[in-house]
Every structure is written in C-alpha cells, then in structure tokens.
Amino acid sequence: MRHFEFIDGEMRAEGVALRAIAEQVGTPVYVYSTATLERHYRVFDEAFPTRSVLVAYSVKANSNLAVLATLARLGAGADVVSGGELIRALRAGIPADKVVFSGVGKTQDEMSGALTAGIRVFNIESEPELTALNAVAVSMGKRAPIAFRVNPDVSAGGHEKISTGKAENKFGVAWSHVEQAYAEASNMPGIEIVGVDMHIGSQITDLAPFQKAITKVGELIKTLRAQGHPIRSFDLGGGLGIPYGDNAGAPPLPNAYGALVSRLTQDMDVDLIFEPGRMIAGNAGVLLSKVLYVKEGADRNFLIIDAAMNDLIRPSLYDAFHDIEPVCAPGSDFTETLYDIVGPVCETGDTFAKQRALPPLVAEDLVVIHTAGAYGAVQASQYNTRPLVPEVLVQGDQFEVIRPRPSIEDILSTESIPNWLV
Numbered sequence: 327m328r329h330f331e332f333i334d335g336e337m338r339a340e341g342v343a344l345r346a347i348a349e350q351v352g353t354p355v356y357v358y359s360t361a362t363l364e365r366h367y368r369v370f371d372e373a374f375p376t377r378s379v380l381v382a383y384s385v386k387a388n389s390n391l392a393v394l395a396t397l398a399r400l401g402a403g404a405d406v407v408s409g410g411e412l413i414r415a416l417r418a419g420i421p422a423d424k425v426v427f428s429g430v431g432k433t434q435d436e437m438s439g440a441l442t443a444g445i446r447v448f449n450i451e452s453e454p455e456l457t458a459l460n461a462v463a464v465s466m467g468k469r470a471p472i473a474f475r476v477n478p479d480v481s482a483g484g485h486e487k488i489s490t491g492k493a494e495n496k497f498g499v500a501w502s503h504v505e506q507a508y509a510e511a512s513n514m515p516g517i518e519i520v521g522v523d524m525h526i527g528s529q530i531t532d533l534a535p536f537q538k539a540i541t542k543v544g545e546l547i548k549t550l551r552a553q554g555h556p557i558r559s560f561d562l563g564g565g566l567g568i569p570y571g572d573n574a575g576a577p578p579l580p581n582a583y584g585a586l587v588s589r590l591t592q593d594m595d596v597d598l599i600f601e602p603g604r605m606i607a608g609n610a611g612v613l614l615s616k617v618l619y620v621k622e623g624a625d626r627n628f629l630i631i632d633a634a635m636n637d638l639i640r641p642s643l644y645d646a647f648h649d650i651e652p653v654c655a656p657g658s659d660f661t662e663t664l665y666d667i668v669g670p671v672c673e674t675g676d677t678f679a680k681q682r683a684l685p686p687l688v689a690e691d692l693v694v695i696h697t698a699g700a701y702g703a704v705q706a707s708q709y710n711t712r713p714l715v716p717e718v719l720v721q722g723d724q725f726e727v728i729r730p731r732p733s734i735e736d737i738l739s740t741e742s743i744p745n746w747l748v
C-alpha cells in the first residue's frame with residue numbers, strides 16, 4: 327500500500343502534487359508519505375491482535391528525525407545499531423525502554439551511552455562483546471540487560487550482500503556456542519540475561535525460513551530455561567520483504583507473517599520484539615528526479631536523469647529493481663520506448679534500470695523511482711561532490727522539507743587545507 331497515485335493526470339504524494347515539490351525544493355529529492363508510514367506501522371502492529379508486542383522500527387532503514395517522530399507517536403520502539411542512531415531515536419521521542427541495540431561492533435562508548443539512557447536490551451553478538459559490556463556496566467555500577475543474537479544457520483534467500491542467518495555470515499553467536507555463551511553471561515555481575523534474539527536477513531519473500539528459524543529458536547529457549555536462564559523475550563528481528571514492482575514473487579503479507587509467528591510462539595511464554603525496517607519505510611518513499619537529457623546511443627536510448635547512484639545506491643550495489651514512472655500520466659495514445667535509465671556519475675554502475683519500457687520522455691520531464699523510502703537517503707553519499715539529496719515529508723495536503731539540500735559551500739566548509747599548504 328502506498329499513497330503515490332495519479333490524480334487528474336499527475337502523480338501526487340497524498341494530496342500534494344510531486345510537481346509542486348520539484349518546483350519548490352528542486353530535484354533530486356526524496357518524498358515520504360506520512361499516511362503510508364502510519365499504515366505500515368499499524369498493519370504490522372495489528373498482525374498480532376492477541377498479544378502485546380514491541381515493534382522496534384529498524385532505524386537504519388530511514389533514520390530521518392521526522393520519520394522517527396511519526397512512528398514514535400504511534401508507539402513504536404527503535405532498533406538501533408550505533409550511538410548516533412540511539413541519540414536520533416531518543417531525540418524523536420522514542421522512550422529508551424523501547425530501544426534495542428543491535429550490531430556486531432558496539433564500542434564501549436556506545437555501550438555506556440546506552441546504559442545511561444536505560445535501553446531495553448543489548449543484542450549481543452559475540453563473547454568478547456559480552457565481556458566488554460560486562461566491564462562497562464560494572465564500572466558504572468549497573469547491570470546490562472542482554473539477549474544473545476543467535477545464528478540459526480537458516481538460508482533466507484535474498485541478495486547475498488544482505489543475507490545474515492547462515493553459519494558463514496559474521497552475524498550472531500554460532501549455534502554450537504550459544505549454550506556456553508549464556509552460561510558465561512549468567513556468571514557476570516554486570517550482565518542480566520533477559521532474552522534471545524535472531525535476525526536472519528532482509529527482503530525475505532517466503533515464510534519458510536522464518537518458520538524454520540523460529541522453530542529452532544523455540545527449542546533453544548526450552549533448553550536455556552532448563553539450564554536456569556530467565557528467557558523472557560524473543561526478538562525476531564526484521565527481514566519481511568516488500569513488493570518492488572518486479573516479477574520476483576509477492577512477499578507474504580504482514581498478517582500472514584503475524585499468524586505464523588503467533589502460532590509458532592503461542593506456547594513459548596515470551597514477550598515478542600520485532601525489528602522491521604523496509605516493511606515500514608520502503609513503500610512510503612519515492613526518489614523524485616528530472617530528466618536531463620535523452621541520449622540516442624549506438625544501440626539504445628539513455629534517459630539521463632539528475633538522480634544518481636550516490637543518491638540511491640541499491641540498483642548499483644544489489645542489482646535491485648525499482649519501479650520507475652513518469653510523474654505526468656501519459657495520454658492513451660503512445661508507443662512505449664525502451665530506455666537505460668542512468669545518472670550523471672562517472673561510473674557505468676550508475677544505472678537505475680536497463681531496457682525499461684516507458685512512455686516517451688523528454689528533457690525536463692519528472693520521473694519517480696518507487697520504493698525508495700528504505701535504504702535510500704540513509705545510504706546516500708556526496709560522491710562526485712553531489713550535495714546530499716534533500717528529504718521532504720508529506721502529510722495530507724501539506725509538506726515540509728525535513729532535511730535541506732546542502733550548498734556546495736556547506737560541503738566545502740567542513741574541509742580545510744593544512745597550514746603547510748597555504
């Protein structure tokens with residue numbers, strides 16, 4: 327479900343014409359829909375009607391303060407992976423006791439910041455990390471609540487760069503070490519065991535890997551409890567796939583995922599925590615861009631647009647498919663043209679789509695790249711000294727710039743020439 331639709335021949339984000347945003351803010355620009363963010367959060371939350379769950383939105387997917395504040399108002403928690411994301415989440419109004427801290431390489435500074443804030447749980451990924459957290463907590467006179475992120479060694483499909491739940495991935499405590507890790511943790515004065523955690527991958531389009539992993543962790547919970555560990559929460563991570571408009575198969579709906587999880591966990595007597603990212607933000611955003619040139623190549627036409635791989639890197643990095651559409655609905659009488667849709671960056675990889683059929687377009691036409699709300703702006707860079715792409719949030723018939731485009735002077739002012747060169 328997304329709120330980017332054609333009305334009277336032109337695409338709107340909720341009640342706002344994308345053309346109006348392009349005119350006022352310029353292009354390229356990310357545009358997010360409040361209604362879609364809210365709807366996705368609610369759909370996920372309501373997939374668990376019979377129990378209370380903590381939906382800890384995975385901040386890495388889209389960490390703009392306005393997006394976090396929108397979700398905070400609905401009661402969302404946050405899954406953070408750095409001290410910076412923790413500060414964002416708190417600043418946006420997400421209470422510390424709804425924050426879970428994930429990631430394989432937390433620094434001691436990040437640990438002490440999170441302990442001071444009073445977060446809900448640290449998801450610990452290795453025994454050395456546990457030892458470090460224990461030392462930090464003891465030095466602060468605190469006990470750190472922890473869950474181990476266990477690696478259930480389940481293949482979850484998806485692109486190899488975002489698959490996490492196999493034994494060969496860097497994530498989680500290896501299955502064969504888990505019991506030993508809990509035993510060690512139970513003897514540490516600065517550590518309080520509260521649960522178990524998993525996250526098996528991202529853009530998972532099939533329920534079977536979830537079923538396998540949950541069943542495996544369910545057995546583990548029984549074993550750990552028999553060994554005397556108080557396992558009160560089970561964090562199932564994120565990973566639920568979303569439609570990108572290609573033919574890769576329809577991902578399961580959140581309520582099917584919810585029904586499966588509820589069935590598999592009903593006798594476990596645990597609080598459930600989830601860390602959805604893409605599912606909430608992905609289809610809540612588009613990247614709005616303008617056609618700069620239409621270039622006739624030797625054997626194909628290129629649509630050169632003003633967005634590039636530094637603004638949205640998913641197609642270059644993961645060969646990801648994103649649906650691309652003109653902002654003006656074409657009339658009924660046209661012949662589709664095949665385009666390679668590319669950006670201005672000096673790399674062949676700066677390609678959003680190859681041989682994509684679109685209505686004929688000319689310079690100055692606006693296009694949208696859909697499903698860009700998750701892992702879009704957050705992965706942007708200033709490569710080629712292209713200013714970070716701005717972000718706009720729409721609500722109903724109003725919109726606001728929630729991160730402005732920096733000027734070239736802004737960018738240069740962060741750099742300096744050392745004394746010996748001036």
Ligand code: LLP
Nearest residue numbers: 384428525528529564565601602603604701
């Ligand atoms: N929890 C943990 C521990 C994670 O590592 C991730 C994502 C999530 C939750 C959220 O997963 P989601 O529900 O969004 O699938 N940049 C890539 C995706 C990387 C995902 C990394 N971890 C992309 O653009 O596809």
